[in-house]
Amino acid sequence: xxxxxxxxxxxxxEGRSISVEVDISNGLPQIAIVGLPDPAVRxxxxxxRAALKNSGFSFPMERITVxxxxxxxxxxxxxxxxxxxxxxxxxxxxxxxNLLDETLLIGExxxxxxxxxxxxxxxxxxxxxxxxxxxxLLPLANREEAEWISGIEIYTVSHLKQLxxxxxxTSYWExxxxxxxxxxxxxxxxxxxxxxxxxxxxxxDIIGQHQAKRAMLIAAAGKHxxxxxxxxxxxxxxxxxxxxxxxxxxTEREALEVTKIYSVAGKLQEGLGGLMVNPxxxxxxxxxxxxxxxxxxxxxxxxxxTLAHRxxxxxxxxxxFPRSVLELLRQPxxxxxxxxARARATVKFPAKIMLAASFNPCPCGYYGHEYGEKRCxxxxxxxxxxRSKLSGPLLDRIDLQLEVPRPISFERLKExxxxxxxxxxxxxxxxxxxxxxxxxxxxxxxxxxxAGEALRLVVKLKPEASRLLESAFQVLGISMRAYDRLLKLxxxxxxxxxxxxxxxxxxAEAIQYRxxxxxxx
Numbered sequence: 440x441x442x443x444x445x446x447x448x449x450x451x452x453e454g455r456s457i458s459v460e461v462d463i464s465n466g467l468p469q470i471a472i473v474g475l476p477d478p479a480v481r482x483x484x485x486x487x488r489a490a491l492k493n494s495g496f497s498f499p500m501e502r503i504t505v506x507x508x509x510x511x512x513x514x515x516x517x518x519x520x521x522x523x524x525x526x527x528x529x530x531x532x533x534x535x536x537n538l539l540d541e542t543l544l545i546g547e548x549x550x551x552x553x554x555x556x557x558x559x560x561x562x563x564x565x566x567x568x569x570x571x572x573x574x575x576l577l578p579l580a581n582r583e584e585a586e587w588i589s590g591i592e593i594y595t596v597s598h599l600k601q602l603x604x605x606x607x608x609t610s611y612w613e614x615x616x617x618x619x620x621x622x623x624x625x626x627x628x629x630x631x632x633x634x635x636x637x638x639x640x641x642x643x644d645i646i647g648q649h650q651a652k653r654a655m656l657i658a659a660a661g662k663h664x665x666x667x668x669x670x671x672x673x674x675x676x677x678x679x680x681x682x683x684x685x686x687x688x689x690t691e692r693e694a695l696e697v698t699k700i701y702s703v704a705g706k707l708q709e710g711l712g713g714l715m716v717n718p719x720x721x722x723x724x725x726x727x728x729x730x731x732x733x734x735x736x737x738x739x740x741x742x743x744x745t746l747a748h749r750x751x752x753x754x755x756x757x758x759x760f761p762r763s764v765l766e767l768l769r770q771p772x773x774x775x776x777x778x779x780a781r782a783r784a785t786v787k788f789p790a791k792i793m794l795a796a797s798f799n800p801c802p803c804g805y806y807g808h809e810y811g812e813k814r815c816x817x818x819x820x821x822x823x824x825x826r827s828k829l830s831g832p833l834l835d836r837i838d839l840q841l842e843v844p845r846p847i848s849f850e851r852l853k854e855x856x857x858x859x860x861x862x863x864x865x866x867x868x869x870x871x872x873x874x875x876x877x878x879x880x881x882x883x884x885x886x887x888x889x890a891g892e893a894l895r896l897v898v899k900l901k902p903e904a905s906r907l908l909e910s911a912f913q914v915l916g917i918s919m920r921a922y923d924r925l926l927k928l929x930x931x932x933x934x935x936x937x938x939x940x941x942x943x944x945x946x947a948e949a950i951q952y953r954x955x956x957x958x959x960x
Contacts, residue, residue, distance in 0.1 A: 442529035442536050445543050445572060446522035447563035448514055451786035452703050452741060454559065454566030458508040459519060459544075461526030466502030472523075474507030477515040477738075486517075486548045487524045494552035494599040499531045513783065515738050518557040521546035521576070524599060534602060542594075543567045543575040552599040556580035558705040561698060564588040584707060587695060587714060640681045643859045647846045648674050654841045654952065656863050659685050660870035661886040661931030663924075664772065664794040664836060666757070668955055669843035670808040675797035678843075679753055682795060683720045684860035686751075687868045690884075693749045696789065700748055704741050719750035725759035733767050734788055739779040744771050745788040757798040758828040765833060768794070772836040775888075791888070794837065801825055808845060838887070838924045840955035870934040886927045886934070894923060898930045899939075904946045911950050925949050 444459040470484050491498045505523055507514050522544040528534035545563055547555040556578045564575060564585055574592035577585055582595045596602070642652060651667065655678055658665040667675040689697060694714040701707050701715060723732060723743045734742035744752060754760060771777050771790040779786050800806040801822045806815040817825070834840065874885055881893035889897055900908065908929075912922055928949040933941045 440530045444522040444526045449559035454562035459522040460506040463530040468500040470503040472505045474510045489550040490548040490552045517547035518545045520548040559703040641860045663838035665839040667797040671804045673843045685863040721747040722753040739786040747792045754796040757796040839952040
């Protein structure tokens, strides 16, 4: 007897609809799963066999064939367990197949019949919505995540025995329907939408470094890439780690994008639930591999660049990263996507990131910043080798490049105005509101996303500001890419200063942030 169940898989960060076809026929007792399954899918045979037995069902002692269609798409993961079990029950007459018509089934089975959560539920439900599936049956632990997709009836199940029909012909799981999806605000009222953290870092903790704080404000306002250079202990890492505290929360659309990525990566299975409303902050160690940073694998998975989508990717001690890894950042920083090609397909991951990085001027850290007994002990060749990790094309893509010097006088630091994260965040939000209103017709939320004709239309320079920028192009020898980035940066500075036109001082400030790429080659 033949039965058809609907399930789903994830390819990249997008869901793919999968048909689970089950046929039971006469023959020696055996089960075969076809359709390019990976080891986790093939091992589902033993999980399904034990789960059916321990849930009060019988496992057919006949020839069972399970086909996962389309057959030319590689399948991986454990999300097919529930659909395979339901298909076997329907084909063997232990379950009415029409109870699961137009129903998406996803879930992993344990040996005792419990149904465990799976990764990528948001992506799977988006695909189900696209192909017209009306309802979904999924693990109870995935319910909160699933409720963010409207237009689909959400049912939850915690044990396989809940598939048994009731006396009236309905199933137990139909009595466990989740809240109405008609009104998203009503569904989410009182829910915890944010992943909780104990992060209490504030710019109030940083004494001095007024110019660096100003650069942080501008970078956050326009989502510009930023690079800090300076000797050890001047607060480079400390300031970048406080950068998330001045970023505004994600919009609902951005939050859904980020949450879907983390769902696919399996980062939402820790009981945290809800949408990620704060921009992500990723800080990988310099020993990270190419695949870990950019993404990869036989079936490509997102790397740190994609996990930082709509947020910050922090690379501390930038020259300590292998140059081969750093050079792979060129395309994501320019195109805002990661494209990974494999023999069967090409996968594209979103990568709208804000790169924040720091480095010392030399391996020992004191070149050009000697004071007291702190003297640079590096040879010229070791300094050249150290700085060669930072190529010109990579630096060309970093908008703000700032030296963070050691403070001269502690007494003068005490006299400086106190700056808190709340104060900076208010300015950032104001500048973002200006950009969103002005740039929305061009599809750009922030100035850093402007390109081509939109950039020329949005950035309106005063004549003297235009002449200064042209002079900088000729005298400093900057590239056309750097020229465009200077335009975006000057526009952001003008927005922070609430100026409709880009003034000469805005261009001058933008130019001073491009000094390091002319020093480090």
